Each structure stands twice: as structure tokens, then as C-alpha cells.
Amino acid sequence: MIDNPSILIFDTTLRDGELTPGVHFTRENKVKIAQQLEEMGVDTIEVGYPGRYPKDIDDIIAVSQVIKNSTICALAGSQEAEIQQAAKALEKADKSCINIYTLVNLNSSSKIVDKNSVLSTIHQQISQAKNSCSQVQWTAFDATRSPINFLAEAVQMAIESGAKIISIPDSLGVAEPEDFYHLLENLYQNIPRLQQVTVSVHCHDDFGKAVENSLLGLDLGVRQIECAVNGLGARKGNANLGEIIDKIKYHQSYYTSINSHFIPKISELINNIMYG
Numbered sequence: 001m002i003d004n005p006s007i008l009i010f011d012t013t014l015r016d017g018e019l020t021p022g023v024h025f026t027r028e029n030k031v032k033i034a035q036q037l038e039e040m041g042v043d044t045i046e047v048g049y050p051g052r053y054p055k056d057i058d059d060i061i062a063v064s065q066v067i068k069n070s071t072i073c074a075l076a077g078s079q080e081a082e083i084q085q086a087a088k089a090l091e092k093a094d095k096s097c098i099n100i101y102t103l104v105n106l107n108s109s110s111k112i113v114d115k116n117s118v119l120s121t122i123h124q125q126i127s128q129a130k131n132s133c134s135q136v137q138w139t140a141f142d143a144t145r146s147p148i149n150f151l152a153e154a155v156q157m158a159i160e161s162g163a164k165i166i167s168i169p170d171s172l173g174v175a176e177p178e179d180f181y182h183l184l185e186n187l188y189q190n191i192p193r194l195q196q197v198t199v200s201v202h203c204h205d206d207f208g209k210a211v212e213n214s215l216l217g218l219d220l221g222v223r224q225i226e227c228a229v230n231g232l233g234a235r236k237g238n239a240n241l242g243e244i245i246d247k248i249k250y251h252q253s254y255y256t257s258i259n260s261h262f263i264p265k266i267s268e269l270i271n272n273i274m275y276g
């Protein structure tokens with residue numbers, strides 16, 4: 001049903017998925033996986049984090065050469081050097097996205113953090129990144145353990161600076177569905193401009209809530225879900241791509257461009273790479 005609101009699927013199998021204990025994807029396998037993700041209709045493929053893993057630069061370049069329809073995404077921390085590396089890696093991509101993350105949980109830092117300097121970093125880095133890719137996504141790292149007022153200020157700043165996608169992660173997978181729903185609701189109530197950008201969620205499965213948490217914001221306006229094939233990802237993984245797609249199709253109030261017939265095939269490809 002094409003008239004239903006469309007939900008974008010952002011796959012992070014090749015980035016967060018590679019943080020699954022024991023998992024490594026060769027360049028050749030990253031290209032193969034990306035081709036299948038594109039074939040099934042995934043909107044955005046996050047391929048790596050060049051600022052932390054230098055080999056990801058060439059992985060992203062290799063994937064960029066074969067992918068035409070999906071957006072290619074590179075993760076970057078909020079330092080200038082990381083953004084430059086992401087931009088360099090994405091030069092050949094037809095549609096590119098730099099996903100910048102900034103720690104908003106000021107309590108967790110060992111240093112005393114000045115709020116204004118965090119806000120000005122967000123502004124500077126997004127302003128820099130938007131000249132070197134098609135779209136900037138900004139991720140509020142550790143959003144679910146952050147002071148809500150500061151989180152809202154940071155989101156507001158990211159939107160004003162030009163981020164077109166705002167991602168709210170449950171970075172450590174600790175949010176109860178009720179709490180995650182209230183967090184999103186609070187942001188929608190307090191930031192009118194959230195309606196003008198794409199809101200994304202990135203949930204981890206430490207307590208088995210990744211899929212539930214990823215879907216509960218759709219009625220509030222969330223329009224992008226970050227997930228990974230077979231639920232791969234750091235620690236206990238991210239939301240499982242196949243489950244997300246099936247639930248959206250079953251729900252019937254939303255639309256995704258993903259062809260779910262491809263899910264078993266890509267699931268098997270990943271299994272063969274990991275255990276074959």
C-alpha cells in the first residue's frame with residue numbers, strides 16, 4: 001500500500017555488524033553483501049567507520065563503485081579528521097551520507113564537559129560535513145542515558161546546522177520500551193522542527209528489546225530504522241533486519257521498499273561467510 005507512510009531501512013551489517021564478537025568481513029564479502037542489500041531495496045548501507053578503522057576507507061570505495069541506488073554511509077566521530085576521512089572514502093559514491101555521532105550523555109564523560117562547546121562542535125562538524133556528501137545524519141550517541149534537556153538542545157542544534165536525518169540510538173540497549181517511547185515523544189513535543197527532518201532509531205538488543213524499541217516510534221513520526229542482517233552488531237547486536245521488515249509488512253500501516261523474499265538469501269549469505 002503505497003499511500004502508507006514510507007519507512008526507510010538503514011542497514012548497518014557492514015559497520016556495527018562487524019563489531020559482533022569474532023566477525024570480520026573481507027572487502028570482497030562487503031561488496032557481495034552490499035550488492036544483495038541493494039538488490040533487496042535497502043535505502044542506506046552503512047559500510048564502515050574510516051576514522052577508527054583505516055581499512056574501511058578502501059572498503060567504502062570498493063562498495064561505492066558497484067552500488068548505484070542505495071545511499072552509502074560512513075560513520076564519523078565529531079572530530080574534523082574523522083569527518084575528512086569519511087568524506088574522502090565517500091567521494092565516488094553516487095549518493096553519500098556521513099553519519100556523525102556526538103556523545104550527549106555528559107554524565108558519562110570522565111572530563112568536565114562544557115555544554116556550549118559540545119553544541120558548537122555539533123555545529124562546526126555538521127557544517128563541514130554537509131559540503132562533502134549528499135546528506136548528513138547526526139546521531140545523539142548514548143541518547144537514552146542522557147539528560148533529556150541537553151539531548152533536546154543538541155538535536156535542535158544539529159537540525160539548525162543542516163543535518164537532514166536525526167538518529168536517536170539506544171547505544172547500550174538499556175531502554176525499556178516505555179521509556180524509549182517517552183523519550184521520543186518528549187523530543188517531538190519540544191522540538192517542532194523534528195517534523196522537517198527524518199528521525200531514525202538505532203537500537204541494541206542487550207535486553208532483547210531492539211526490535212520492539214525500533215518500531216514503537218513509527219506512530220510518533222520515526223521514519224528510518226537502523227538494523228542489521230541476522231541482528232548482528234556490538235555485544236548482543238542491533239535490531240534484526242528481517243524481523244523489522246516482516247513486522248512492518250504485517251502491521252500494514254507503513255510501507256517499506258524492501259522485497260522480503262530476499263531476506264532468507266542474505267541471511268544465508270552472512271551465515272556462510274561467518275561459519276561456512
Ligand SMILES: CC(C)[C@@](O)(CC(=O)O)C(=O)O
Pocket residue numbers: 016101139141142169170171172202204234
Ligand atoms: C554511533 C552509534 C550509532 C553507535 O553504534 C555507537 C558506536 O558504534 O560507537 C551506537 O550504538 O550508539
